Amino acid sequence: MISIWFFIGISLAVNGALILAAGIFQLINPPEQPSVVLYHLHANVWWGAALLVFGLIYCVRFAPKRKS
Amino acid sequence: MTPLLAASVPSRLVHLSPIDIVIVVFYFALVLSIGWYLKGRANTGEDFFMAGREMTAWVAGLSFLSANLGALELMGWAGSAYQYGILATHWYWIGAIPAMLFLALVMMPFYYISKTHSVPGYLQLRYGEPSRALSAVSFAFMTVLMSGVNMFAMAKVMQIVLGWDINFSIWVSSLTVAIYVTLGGLRSAIFNEVLQFFLIWAGALLIPILGLVEAGGWTNLKLQIAERASTQYVHLWSGLGSFTNNPMGIHWTGIVFGLAMVISTGYWTTDFLVVQRVLAAKDLRSAEIAPIIGAAFKMAVPFIVILPGLIGLAVLPVKLVPESVARITGGHSYNDVLPLMLARYCGPGLLGLGVTALIAGFMSGMAGNVSAFTTVWTYDIYRPFINRKGTDHHYVNMGRWTTVIGVLISVGTAYLVMQFASIMDYVQALFSFFIAPLFGTVVLGMLWKRATGWGGFWGLLSGTLCSVSMFLWVKHDPSALRYVALSPHAKGLAQDMYQALWSFITCVVVTVVVSLVTKPIPESQLTGLVYGLTKIPSVGKLPLYQRPIFWAGVVMVVFIALNIIFW
Numbered sequence: 001m002i003s004i005w006f007f008i009g010i011s012l013a014v015n016g017a018l019i020l021a022a023g024i025f026q027l028i029n030p031p032e033q034p035s036v037v038l039y040h041l042h043a044n045v046w047w048g049a050a051l052l053v054f055g056l057i058y059c060v061r062f063a064p065k066r067k068s
Numbered sequence: 069m070t071p072l073l074a075a076s077v078p079s080r081l082v083h084l085s086p087i088d089i090v091i092v093v094f095y096f097a098l099v100l101s102i103g104w105y106l107k108g109r110a111n112t113g114e115d116f117f118m119a120g121r122e123m124t125a126w127v128a129g130l131s132f133l134s135a136n137l138g139a140l141e142l143m144g145w146a147g148s149a150y151q152y153g154i155l156a157t158h159w160y161w162i163g164a165i166p167a168m169l170f171l172a173l174v175m176m177p178f179y180y181i182s183k184t185h186s187v188p189g190y191l192q193l194r195y196g197e198p199s200r201a202l203s204a205v206s207f208a209f210m211t212v213l214m215s216g217v218n219m220f221a222m223a224k225v226m227q228i229v230l231g232w233d234i235n236f237s238i239w240v241s242s243l244t245v246a247i248y249v250t251l252g253g254l255r256s257a258i259f260n261e262v263l264q265f266f267l268i269w270a271g272a273l274l275i276p277i278l279g280l281v282e283a284g285g286w287t288n289l290k291l292q293i294a295e296r297a298s299t300q301y302v303h304l305w306s307g308l309g310s311f312t313n314n315p316m317g318i319h320w321t322g323i324v325f326g327l328a329m330v331i332s333t334g335y336w337t338t339d340f341l342v343v344q345r346v347l348a349a350k351d352l353r354s355a356e357i358a359p360i361i362g363a364a365f366k367m368a369v370p371f372i373v374i375l376p377g378l379i380g381l382a383v384l385p386v387k388l389v390p391e392s393v394a395r396i397t398g399g400h401s402y403n404d405v406l407p408l409m410l411a412r413y414c415g416p417g418l419l420g421l422g423v424t425a426l427i428a429g430f431m432s433g434m435a436g437n438v439s440a441f442t443t444v445w446t447y448d449i450y451r452p453f454i455n456r457k458g459t460d461h462h463y464v465n466m467g468r469w470t471t472v473i474g475v476l477i478s479v480g481t482a483y484l485v486m487q488f489a490s491i492m493d494y495v496q497a498l499f500s501f502f503i504a505p506l507f508g509t510v511v512l513g514m515l516w517k518r519a520t521g522w523g524g525f526w527g528l529l530s531g532t533l534c535s536v537s538m539f540l541w542v543k544h545d546p547s548a549l550r551y552v553a554l555s556p557h558a559k560g561l562a563q564d565m566y567q568a569l570w571s572f573i574t575c576v577v578v579t580v581v582v583s584l585v586t587k588p589i590p591e592s593q594l595t596g597l598v599y600g601l602t603k604i605p606s607v608g609k610l611p612l613y614q615r616p617i618f619w620a621g622v623v624m625v626v627f628i629a630l631n632i633i634f635w
Contacts, residue, residue, distance in 0.1 A: 001109070007098065008262065008266050011263060019421060022087045
């Protein structure tokens with residue numbers, strides 16, 4: 001059976017990649033009027049990257065082939 | 069849409085970007101995929117209702133906590149933190165940690181050794197059918213109401229944050245839960261709850277981090293709160309010496325005796341919604357460790373729930389008001405603080421994850437209620453009282469149908485919930501009705517071998533009636549609160565604490581008195597059910613760091629330290 005931790009890895013990795021992509025897009029095309037407070041910290045870049053790394057670690061560690 | 073809701077619709081807080089919508093859709097696709105993947109593993113009663121009793125301590129522990137991370141936790145308590153300050157943390161620390169450790173070390177062995185399917189099932193073994201019937205019916209009633217609370221809260225958030233129609237939100241979320249629980253049973257609910265636990269943290273953790281950055285750290289945050297509200301908003305215990313010295317209008321006796329000793333212990337040890345997750349553990353040691361893991365993470369939950377409420381108090385430019393006032397003025401209520409903070413800090417992508425975290429929280433609570441309702445209906449109402457001779461396959465089918473019907477009843481309940489002014493008061497009232505006396509009955513049954521069947525039944529019934537009577541008394545005459553809470557200065561939440569305390573005491577007194585005048589149950593029938601007559605299996609020669617008692621000690625030390633730090 002596929003481990004629940006693998007599903008969690010997929011979820012975090014996909015969400016992290018999407019958030020990181022959105023953050024990089026904003027870095028390249030900064031909005032004229034930021035819609036959020038503390039925009040200059042670019043939280044979506046580093047938070048997205050952290051989720052992506054964390055998710056990939058889980059995906060590799062609990063991949064079904066390794067489990068079997 | 070009802071007139072009531074139409075009147076309270078504020079303009080939407082945010083607009084989701086395409087990337088946010090992709091994240092939300094991906095979440096729904098993933099939870100449905102998990103349900104679909106697990107559908108082949110829910111063919112027997114043991115699989116469908118008990119997840120095959122093969123969950124590890126980590127999975128059972130995180131699921132145990134996640135089932136509780138519903139609307140109440142995420143939105144209600146953030147709103148309570150805005151309204152009452154750090155006092156709301158009591159519901160996470162003293163109002164949870166000792167109870168979870170008590171479940172792990174004292175009560176879990178009896179639940180697990182008896183191999184019961186449910187808490188009403190334990191009552192049947194210990195006290196007989198009448199107690200089981202009373203408990204099962206009241207639990208089923210409470211569960212669908214709780215599920216309705218979850219749905220309503222989720223739909224409200226979606227309405228405020230995204231401008232989604234409240235009916236659309238209710239139906240999409242409830243049908244999703246119905247599909248994945250119907251397909252995979254408890255195993256599917258547990259797997260999705262663990263996934264939801266991670267998403268909740270991933271989506272909500274950024275708010276307090278960025279909030280503390282904006283406020284200039286904890287020390288500056290406290291100064292700003294003192295300026296805008298009161299210094300008592302950041303103290304856990306120092307203002308509880310009097311009803312008038314704290315924003316909640318409660319006394320420390322209500323917190324310690326009402327919340328910690330009765331409501332919280334009752335909830336965490338006898339509410340089948342959470343206990344069911346631990347019963348699915350693969351062995352006794354895992355079942356004991358699971359609540360301890362849950363307790364460790366429970367201590368951290370205020371960081372993503374209470375802290376955003378406090379930060380909102382300090383940094384939000386608008387003043388939030390009670391739900392009743394918000395309906396009239398069209399402003400934002402206390403319960404809106406978390407979505408407001410989400411909109412304040414989260415840009416494209418992060419907003420989608422934050423919204424997903426809220427939806428995940430609501431759905432995990434809803435799935436928890438539905439799966440627990442299904443088990444209690446099938447095993448504790450349908451099988452003993454309606455159809456005793458069904459096959460295992462028949463009961464699994466009944467479980468699947470009950471899941472769908474339970475969801476539909478919950479949808480109906482969600483519309484009823486809208487009639488209540490405050491989500492929090494409503495849920496607290498429910499806890500007091502059923503949980504406090506149930507705890508009295510279960511704990512006496514486990515620890516006192518002289519408790520008899522009729523003692524348990526009449527104790528449970530009288531405790532429940534006592535609670536309902538006090539609720540109706542105060543509802544009819546609000547000045548009666550001074551008698552229930554023993555002070556003319558007591559406020560709403562104090563009522564719940566004392567109401568629970570009196571109903572617990574009533575249950576215990578009646579159980580003891582009736583037991584002493586009725587025929588004792590032979591000790592041979594109580595083996596495996598009562599302390600002193602049950603041999604608890606040893607954990608074997610495990611190193612100290614693998615023993616439940618060691619980790620319970622660690623959690624308790626951290627718990628005490630936190631209370632002293634924020635005294």
